[in-house]
Amino acid sequence: MFKSYFILNRLANEFNQKLTGFYVTRAFSFEKEKLALLLNKGDEELSLELSVNPQLPYITLKRKVSIPRKNLVDFFSSFLPAKLESIGISERDRIIKFLFDKASIYFTIRGKNTNVFLIPFDGEIESFKKSSEEVKKDFKNEVSKTSFISGFNNIEIKDTIVDATQLRKEYPFIGKEIINEAKLCGEEISDKITTGTLTKVIESVRSEKPVVFIDEDSNEINLGVESSKIFSFTKKEIFPNVISALDYFLIKKYSLAGVSNKKKIIEKHLERELQKTTNKLNDVNLKIQRGSKEEEYNRIANILLVNIDKLHKGSDKIELTNIYNTNEIIIIMLDPKHAPKQNVEMYFEKAKNERLSLVKATQLEEETKKRLSALQKTKEKLIKAETTDDYYSIMKELKINDDVKKKPDNDIKNKFRHYLVEKKYHVFVGKDSKTNDLLTLKFAKQNDYWFHARSVSGSHVILRNENPKEGVPKNILKLVASIAAYHSKAKTAGMVPVSYTQKKYVVKKKGMEPGKVALLKEEVLIVEPEINKKCEYITD
Template sequence: MSLDGFSLNPLINELNDKLAGGRIDKICQPNKQDIYLYIRQPGQTYILYLSINPQNPMANITEFQPDNPPEPPVFCMVLRKQLEGGRIASISQYGLDRMILIDIDTLGPKSLIITKTLIAELMGKYSNLILMQDGTIIEAFRRVGENSNRVRTVLPGQNYEVPPIQDKINILITDTNSFIERLKTYQEATLYQAIIASGLGFGPITAKEIIFLAGFSNDLLIKDMDEMDFSSITNIIDELKLMYQEKNFSPTLVLDKKRKIKAMAPFALHIFNEKDFTLKTYADINALLEDSKNYTNSYYNLPEKDFYRKTIHNEINRLTKKEKILTEELAKAQKAEKYKIKADNLMTYQYQFKDHQDKEITVTNIYDENYAPITIALDTKLTIIQNMQAYYKKYDKLKRSTQMLEIQIKRCQKDREYALTIETAIDACTTIADIEDIKAEMIKAGFLPPENKKKASIAPSKPFKFALPNGMFLFVGKNNYQNDKLTFKTAHSDDIWLHTKDIPGSHVIIDTKGDEVDEDTLFLAAQIAGYFSKARGSSKIPVDYVECRYLKKPSGAKPGFVIFTNNKTLYVTPDEDEIMPIINKDLNKK
């Protein structure tokens, strides 16, 4: 969910008011879709976040400082070379389109001021960041060749062309009557369709809000409207224009019952009732966008995180299939006894039959209490004795394979359980150091091939650190290496250890400082343990808790594996309204 062009307008004005005149000190590109510009103003440094995430393209001022990758991507290096040290001249919008133009004055040869423009096209899957000078493209985040788009290419050295222009009316600079006259031209369309087709920058939410405030339904046909109806639309449009002129906004974020974003706008949204939706208001658009990241996956998309998640998911599927095949083979091997019975019967009755004559024989089963007959298939190429030996040989082979298969199944189950803990840990990663820990663990476990290339050193990863309402601190491991270090090196013997029962998840430590832990704190910590586990989103999650003195790591055990005694179990259903304010304030985050 992102803002339409009409709603983007006040945000761009906010950015221009705060950032114009600021010097670009630093540029960071932590992944394949985000850019962070550190902009210095007198007495303060702002961080401008630009994202071309197809699901949620965005631009806003953030307080979050991402990890700087040891090897910056090409586009980041180009921006550093071209823009660092430059001053932002202005931030503007192209019409009411979803395009942000950031003009930056840089110092050129002979101290001449050269203006370069960083263009953020926030258009869903077509989103892009483009750097240009005097109408010529210097570089683009996503290069677009003729194979990708025959209408418009975006390549270095080419002249920059704006996306195809829409023949719509900008109500902020045009008389309202012109907009109404345009509506009337769509006689066969619904009012909703006509507003979308006529107003530049109008998205579905803006159009529906206009219709609702005017007292109409979305499917009302234009041809069925009279002058009084159009007068109602005129009044609403004039109110919107006055709001934009006076900058009297009421930024609103709408969440459904599952805490998913349904809509956002710089004005109140009356189309959503408070009974079925949660409506949150903010001081400005920037604050709205910053908070919206808590309800999406767009806050910080770590590089390679999706790759490792996919790799470990494939490994889990492989181990699951392998276990199924081994179990089927074991079931067959466990039927080995029937071959021994046939061999023993052949030994008993061998003198009653001649070699190379019968393809099968039927005799009384010496092991059956009711003397039931048994039919034994024979290979006529072999003698009776040789057939008997063949049955014994098959019996011995299956008997040996049964033992081996049982060992392999147990090993496969342990590997799968371990892979599930890594999959859970990947979801908890928030820094590049966390990802490097995951990578090292997967290489050691054999899930990834070893790397020969040396990489630049990265600061050690840190677990989550949260402040609890009672003043204690709560530590949450992000991966198995952190879990081991947290449990056996950081925690004290009287600290409380929590973990979901028989479910992959993080080790959670309550730093008690030797004090007693009240039930409310214990229950809250158990909810957080359930949240940072494979059972996230479930109800009545079993969570074991015990003092750290009763924990032990078996010799040779895989990372993150512990055994314990004297534990108790709580059953919790994580309440996100209660735990999210705590989780969103990681004290180990920059």
């Protein structure tokens, strides 16, 4: 219910009472789909976080104001600082309006089109998440005709009994959670709802204390009010206002999402390890049941030894009388490359290996049984696990790396120069020996193209090959080769030979200095060192 119109209505009212008169001094983003507004009033500093994630849209108030040093992008700076005069909500939609002395900021929840817009009193509309000019124009026209309220929206429905389907068509902002709550409250059997029951549910959202419902069995978390009946739960937390309830809800939701994610990682790993260990134990058991051929190979070796004078190099088999059963003629396979003595030794060696193999198989059986038992005990621990610490402990026990610690591509990408060739092909350039190694050995993919000016110092250059099956046109290769020549010691030369190959043919041998690599194969282009006008420099 955290996305419910009436919860948002109440949230907007609380923000209006608490934040009116504050100045917004900065709007910035350092995390995908999240916009932060810095608020200041005298000595008091706060911040609002607006999430435009379609699955988790929200506005939350934070007391701690922290500005990151990296990956920070400012928004709406030409209209800031601005004084916040009021906060309201649309009468019939999930649009929250922040009215300033110079402009208005609108937070709108609309599925994949959830966004934040700034509409100045005099100027062009701006959006936080990229939107087309047509979308922005339509939104500006829409809100110019929309009424916004600062109090609670006590809607009036004329009919005494209403059909739920028709209700959602006429009043889409009411939402299915409110309708489902009304059905439960009125104990309705059909799809009909009495207006009195619906009004009672809406009134409860307006007046009752907010509650966060937690279902620890399913890892589900929901936000409602004290009388809410539609949520299953194992425990609940009651709050004095929506601001604090929403803050707790989000902390708990992210925590449960992390727990759920870790649980899935562990379950997948455990399932794989249990299957692998079970298969291994089955293979070892079959080997033990099959027994050892030590005695058989020793007998063959002795038969050959007795008849060594009949053996000749170059023979691949021989028929001999079985000295252990004189009535039997047996065929013994030989290695034609071996001398007679070597063939005898070969079978004695096989007998020895069979004996050792059986001993190892018996030891491996014991080790595999222990491993299987340990995995089954870990599976029992997983069933009983509840907290994040429990899951971390199991991950450590199973030696599972926490994927959260892996550095995303975007963080590494910021360490290189970045060009866009013909508005399609991404090119990355190392800045020094260290970033050259990082670019080639960590960032580049196997089918990317690698470039470097021949016989001179220079940057490693990577052309991202997004579609290996499609191939890269020769003119693009030449444009990228020119970039590589430009970012080298030969940038002032007339024409420069540039080596290029796919990244999979670039290797770094042990002991090589930073930035040094070896090529398993290469081709050469002779180009002029330049940054062609078709190559756009990107500032990430």
